[in-house]
Amino acid sequence: MSSPSDDAILQSIRLYREALQQTLNLFVESGEIAEGSYGWLAGQDASASVDKRDMPQQMADLHEGFVMKVFATMVPASSARNLEQRQLGRILLEHVWGETVQGSKLHEAIDWLITTAEGFSWYEVTRPFLELPSLRDRWGEVITAATRMAHLIAMVDGDDSSLERSRLQSMLDGLENAKQVAKSPTSVTAPTLPSDSATVDHQADLDNAREAISWLRSEAKRLREGTGHDAANKPTPTRAGGGSPASTEPAKAPAKETAEQDDRTPEERLAEARAKMDRLIGLDAIKNQIQTLANFLAMERHRAKEGLPTTKPSLHMAFVGNPGTGKTTVARIIAEIYGGLGVLEKGHLVETDRSGLVAEYAGQTGPKTNAKIDEALDGVLFIDEAYTLIDESGQDQYGREAIQTLLKRMEDQRDRLVVILAGYPKEMTKMIRSNPGLSSRVGTTMHFDDYDPEALCRIFELIAAKAQYVIPTQSRRRLLRGFTHLYFNRDRHFGNGRTSRNSFERSVRRLANRIAGSTEITRELLTTLEPSDIEIPDLTDAQLDAMTEPSGMIRVTCPHCDTPQVIEDTMMGTTTNCNSCSEPMEVQWGSPVIDLKAPAETQPEQDLSTS
Known part of the structure; x- marks a missing residue:
């Protein structure tokens, strides 16, 4: 085997630095998301032994364990380490410690790093992504980060050994096992993680979130103390070029004063919430409803300042739609909007379902429901599958007690509480119509439609773009054809956005397997999802091949003149000129034009009697 050139090694080092920084960004951004969703839970942990810093900083600490785990998996022992991999080990130590280790100290430092x-277990270094509902959507990005770093470590010496491929597969299996551990209801170390099915236990989710946040705070402190250069004992890092030791604290996200404090102004909070809403794929009708409601509330606030009469509409809502249509995400944004407008003091979201409100024994449901409502005061209480609280037979006294308790609090504390009832359209409509108390208090009903094929593709691309993946034209055609088939054959359990996420995660694993045999790792190889990488749930490769083979058309709208037009689907991912205004337009996706061939015309029968 020939040694890699200096240029190739420098390229690998540069890509590895970028991968480490991207991983840090992923963890810090996820910490910001988690703090926005569950920061109110952090204040409930009064233990003096936990880390009191904010969640982005804690996630930054956790990422150190993650990147170290990837390196140790690919380079498990000194005997397996080569010169090029030691150079990447130096880059990793510099990333974790904020300092450069040189000379004889490097060997000892890498030994310490691996040991x-x-x-660490894969479950430990990825736990927030497995147990915090607001972070589960980013699991594909976690897989991407690990895969990219692993490939760079394996291929930095230009070798393609079966041993390194087996280590890469071991890492992927370890990550998959971590996900399965979190799903296992019998696990003593991990609570239940909902699968891709429609049923979600929100009380378990909340308990998981509370436990995971408490764990993160203590784990972040342990990691920071255990991975800092003082913990290594043997090596003493020095700055490149000599000199005194640098600061032991690597540059990370700036810490806030407390985990509970939100130092954003109401205007900043409102602007960020609206920006999140704008970034959502589809949901145009929902966005318009929310914008109208926000505008009305802002107007009423200004009228109050001027001493003018105001009205106080009921802010309680019903969200009706199938699973995966964004109901929980929108509820979280609405809570932030209400917080930014000053309608709610905290503007946090508490998720629950029947299990979080109804007790097993008589006399316990009222207190349990009140306790859950108390958690949501000054914020939003989101009740999924709310229709399960009402039994058509009228025999469910516990569910009826929960409803009566909820109705009273919805009315008595309407200034401090917003309740959102969510579930399937048919069941929710029947529930609200059958209960006058609910119908009079639920002022707004929002309908969440299933995502169409184009929206599913855009969700896939949104996830892929966060991980800096490129989707070529033929891969786009494969995705659009596959999602179109699933959409037109869906039932009410259709996964919607979850289908896109599942497809992305499976496609990334395929990419990892494909490039495992490559002798040279390039940026293009790491970031391009080829057609052979694309996997659609419930469809075989042969089925996708058959769907993609014939040519097809898509409907797009020119962004310059708003003229709709039909073009070939081979234009996706390219730039073309508008048929109307001739301006260039980028074609990312389009709505598939279904070719419904008209039946052949029947020739009139010849009247033989006249011949």
Whole structure:
């Protein structure tokens, strides 16, 4: 085997630095998301032994264990380490410690790094992404980060050994096992993670979130103390070029004063919430409803300042739609909007379902429901599958007690509480119509439609773009054809956005397997999802091949003149000129034009009697 050139090694080092920084960004951004969703839970942990810093900083600490675990998996022992991999180990130590280790100290430092990382499990270093509902959507990005770093470590020496491929597969299996551990209801170390099915236990989710946040705070402190350069004992890092040791604290996200404090102004909070809403794929009708409601509330606030009469409409809502249509995400944004407008003091979201409100024994449901409502005061209480609280037979006294308790609090504390009832359209409509108390208090009903094929593709691309993936034209055609088939054959359990996420995660794993045999790792190889990588749930490769083979047409709208037009689907991912205004337009996706061939015309029968 020939040694890699200096240029190739420098390229690998540069890509590895970028991958480490992207991983840090992923964890810090996820910490910001988690803090926005569950920061109110952090204040409930009064233990003096936990880390009191904010969640983005804690996630930054956790990412150190993650990147170390990837390196240790691919380079498990000194005997397996080569010169090029030691250089990447130096880059990793510099990333974790904020300092450069040189000379004889480097060997000892890498030994320490590998030994320390062996004590971490994949479940531990990825737990927030498995147990915090607001972070589960980013699991595909976690897989991407690990895969990219692993490939760079494996291929930095230009070798393609079966041993390194087996280590890569071991890493992917370890990550998949971590996901399965979190799903296992019998696990003593991990609570239940909902699968891709429609049923979600929100009380378990909340309990998981509370436990995971408490764990993160203590784990972040342990990691920071255990991975800092003082913990290594043997090596003493020095700055490149000599000199005194640098600061032991690597540059990370700036810490806030407390985990509970939100130092954003109401205007900033409102602007961020609206920006999140604008970034959502589809949901145009929902966005318009929310914008109208927000505008009305803002107007009423200005009228109050001027001493003018105001009205106080009921802000309680019903969200009706199938699973995966964005109901929980929108509820979280609405809570932030209400917080930014000053309608709610905290503007946090508490998710629950029947299990979080109804007790097992008589006399316990009222207190349990009140306790859950107390958690949501000054915020939004989101009740999924709310229709399960009402039994058509009228025999469910516990569910009826929960409803009566909820109705009273919805009315008595309408200034401090917004309740959102969510579930399937048919069941929710029947529930609200059958209960006058609910119908009079629920002022707004929002209908969440299933995502169409184009929207599913855009969700896939949104997830892929966060991980800096490129989707070529033929891969786009494969995605659009596959999602179109699933959409037109869907039932009410259709996964919607979850289908796109599942497809992305499976496609990334395929990419990892494909490039495992490559002798040279390039940016293009790491970031391009080829057609052979694309996997659609419930469809075989042969089925996708058959769907993609014939040519097809898509409907697009020119962004310059708003003229709709039909073009070939081979134009997706390219730039073309508008048929109307001739301006260039980028074609990312389009709505598939279904070719419904008209039946052949029947020739009139010849009247033989006249011949």
